[in-house]
Amino acid sequence: MRRLVERVESAGGNQDVTIDSILHALGERSFAPLLLVVSVLLVTPVGAVPGAPTIGAVIIALIGLQLLLGRQQLWLPLVLLKRKVSGQKLTRTMRYLEPVAQTIDKLVHPRLPRLVRAPFPRIVGVASVLIALAMPPLEIVPMANAFTALTVALFALALTARDGLLVVIAFLAAAGVAYIVVGGLL
Template structure:
């Protein structure tokens, strides 16, 4: 593996480390902290971190899926509109979790993050076109709008979180295969959700 690929595929674990460090610095991790961590990575971490939280046991806490949905909706709509810099209301930027809860979630997610980092790399550039990214963002908009309902459908928020996480990581790494996976996972998730709803 080349050094360039090593830097690319360390993204997820690096983001988790920085999120955890932010919590240890002041006792909590806010959305503003995540936005600061994102830096020149753009919108990727702003979708990745909420997506990871939705996959983790924290999604079982009442109202957490709804808050995640609001953040994902705001970020995804701005990606669809082609904004380079993501704006979030101050109330959303101030929302956060205690360092203890973040540590617990990251301990749960780190083994998965390590496996994903070994898989993710920059490839299939044709699949990372502006149109593909905006279509994937529309998928995340639909998921975000459904997040409040997912609070009462078992495991649905975890499936939604997986789709959002994969999209965030695809944006960060430029991985076209992962971007394609967003659409595959979304269709698979619909196949699981429809029988539960009906």
């Protein structure tokens, strides 16, 4: 996790950073790491910016669909690749996340490998798409998207770290998100 934070931070600086720049910093086959970065950004104060959860949800849904389809390389539309994030805010956020990443690295490690091999990445793709569909309407509910984004982050972290136990925890969190969404709509 710490290396991931460092790679994203290297894409930052004083200038605005495009999603494309972040993607290149993560590498070509970066489904789970990009999903993790987008969802973690939505958990931070960046996610409180009006419209950010909806943009994040579109990116999460696109990545989830590609996981579902079993694509080998990530594709995002040019309009999203050219979308800019403040380089200073990105760098500050990544520096804020460094100690969190160090703690996560101590807790998360490869275990229950069967739960991170096929077909589970595709199932994670379905869960990510469903959660992303819930995010735009929840934008009006304070802090609701922090929970939805955190659930996606757990799935992405599980795939990135190859931690099957975290997949189980993420599915439990997804059940909680479903409860929040259904409760919020009724």
